[in-house]
Amino acid sequence: MNFLIRLRPADALNFLFLLGLTIITVFFSHRLPQAWTLVLLYSGLILSQALLIMFQGRGRLMHWTYHLIFPTLCILAIFDSLELLVHNINPQDIDPLLIRADFLIFSGHPTVMLEALMSPLLTEALQLAYLSYYLLPVTLGAALLLKKDVQTFDRALFLIMLCFYLSYAGYLLFPALGPRFTMRHLQTVDLQGLVLAGPLQEILNLLEGTKRDAFPSGHTAIALTVLFIAWRHVRRLFAIFIPFVAALIVSTVYLRYHYVVDVLAGFALTALTLIMGEAFYGYSRNKRTDPDR
Numbered sequence: 208m209n210f211l212i213r214l215r216p217a218d219a220l221n222f223l224f225l226l227g228l229t230i231i232t233v234f235f236s237h238r239l240p241q242a243w244t245l246v247l248l249y250s251g252l253i254l255s256q257a258l259l260i261m262f263q264g265r266g267r268l269m270h271w272t273y274h275l276i277f278p279t280l281c282i283l284a285i286f287d288s289l290e291l292l293v294h295n296i297n298p299q300d301i302d303p304l305l306i307r308a309d310f311l312i313f314s315g316h317p318t319v320m321l322e323a324l325m326s327p328l329l330t331e332a333l334q335l336a337y338l339s340y341y342l343l344p345v346t347l348g349a350a351l352l353l354k355k356d357v358q359t360f361d362r363a364l365f366l367i368m369l370c371f372y373l374s375y376a377g378y379l380l381f382p383a384l385g386p387r388f389t390m391r392h393l394q395t396v397d398l399q400g401l402v403l404a405g406p407l408q409e410i411l412n413l414l415e416g417t418k419r420d421a422f423p424s425g426h427t428a429i430a431l432t433v434l435f436i437a438w439r440h441v442r443r444l445f446a447i448f449i450p451f452v453a454a455l456i457v458s459t460v461y462l463r464y465h466y467v468v469d470v471l472a473g474f475a476l477t478a479l480t481l482i483m484g485e486a487f488y489g490y491s492r493n494k495r496t497d498p499d500r
Contacts, residue, residue: 214260215361215365216361216365216487216488217278217361217364217365217368218256218260220365220368220369220372221252221256221278221281221368222253222256224285224372224375225249225252225253225256225285226249226253228245228249228285228288228292229245229246229249229250229253231292231296231379232245232246232249232292233246235295235296238295238296239291239292239295239296240291240295241291244291245288245291245292248284248288249285249288252281252284252285255277256277256281259272259273259277260273271352274348274352274357274360274364275345275348275349275352278364278368279344279345279348282368282371285372285375286371286375286418286420289375289378289379289418289419289420290418292379293378293379293382293418293419293420294382294419296379297379297380297382298382299382300382300383300384300419301381301382301383301422302383302384302385302389302421305383305421305422305466305468305469306386306389306390306466308466308468309466309467309468312467312468313467316386316390316393317460317466317467318386318390318394318460318461318463319390319393319394319395321460321461322394322395322396324461325396325398325461327399327400327401327404328401329461330398330399330400330401330404330461330462331400331401331402331403331404332454333454333457333458333461333462334400334403334404334407334408334458334462335403335404335407336451336454336455336457336458337411337426337455337458337459337462337464338407338411339451339454339455340426340429340430340455343429343430343433343434343448343451343452344367344429344433346444347363347367347433347436347437347441347444348360348363348364348367350441350444351363351440351441354441356440359440362436362488363436363440365484365488366432366436366480366481366484366485366488367429367432367433367436369480369483369484370425370428370429370432370476370477370480370484371425371429373428373476373479373480374420374423374425374428374429374476375425377422377423377472377476378418378419378420378422381422381423382419382422383419383420383421383422383466383469384419384421385420385421385463385464385465385466385469386421386460386463386464386465386466387462387463387464390463394463398462398463408462421464421465421466421469422466422468422469422472423469423472423473423475423476424459424465424469424470424472424473424476425473425476426455426456426459426464426465426473427455427456427459427465427469427470427473427474427476427477428473428474428476428477428480430451430452430455430456431452431456431473431474431477432477432480432481433448433452434448434449434452435477435481456470456473
């Protein structure tokens with residue numbers, strides 16, 4: 208435990224989450240056809256992080272790898288592994304509950320109701336906005352590192368990683384496919400863009416697969432968390448991010464990736480991340496400064 212206290216919070220969080228996933232995988236190995244592949248993946252990520260902590264001061268490339276490149280790859284690798292994990296551990300999808308909740312709020316199905324607004328140009332624009340989800344955290348992180356503001360970067364990295372991992376925990380607890388699969392039979396209009404929307408949809412379908420990752424909306428939560436950090440520390444980026452984040456949140460429902468209640472849960476997840484994260488980050492920093500406290 209003292210070892211974890213001495214680490215920067217993002218490293219401690221990553222170790223704990225990877226260890227938790229490893230324990231879950233071993234415990235449910237009888238249900239997982241590729242359990243030991245997952246164990247090797249998580250163990251490899253733990254070992255890689257330990258090595259990076261040891262050698263992170265050795266050159267500019269190692270500095271960027273430790274701070275930005277490895278955390279990004281780690282988050283993506285864990286997300287990709289959920290396709291082998293979630294449904295085998297928790298096979299009961301909650302889509303019927305989410306569909307009913309949306310219907311109670313809107314007296315209809317939002318993805319079907321949005322067909323009245325659809326156009327190829329709007330679909331194209333919103334598909335690009337949806338893709339910005341993958342760029343927002345990296346752009347913020349790179350901006351903070353280029354400013355050599357490592358202290359703010361470490362806080363931002365911790366908050367963003369916490370938001371990702373809380374959303375992943377949500378997928379394990381509340382698996383949901385999302386309306387692009389469950390509502391397909393009710394849709395009367397196909398999503399058609401101009402040039403890039405179709406290929407991007409195919410690429411995202413291939414990369415994201417069917418991970419039961421609809422609830423809560425990680426796209427919403429991560430985008431809002433990044434926007435909050437930019438507002439506090441990089442105001443120029445905040446101004447640039449606002450239209451992308453707004454369009455991204457709209458796109459999650461318009462493009463049929465999420466129910467509206469997923470998005471509302473994403474807002475709640477952002478609040479939870481910031482409240483828990485700021486409290487823990489302050490506690491952790493105090494313990495590293497004065498281990499006897």
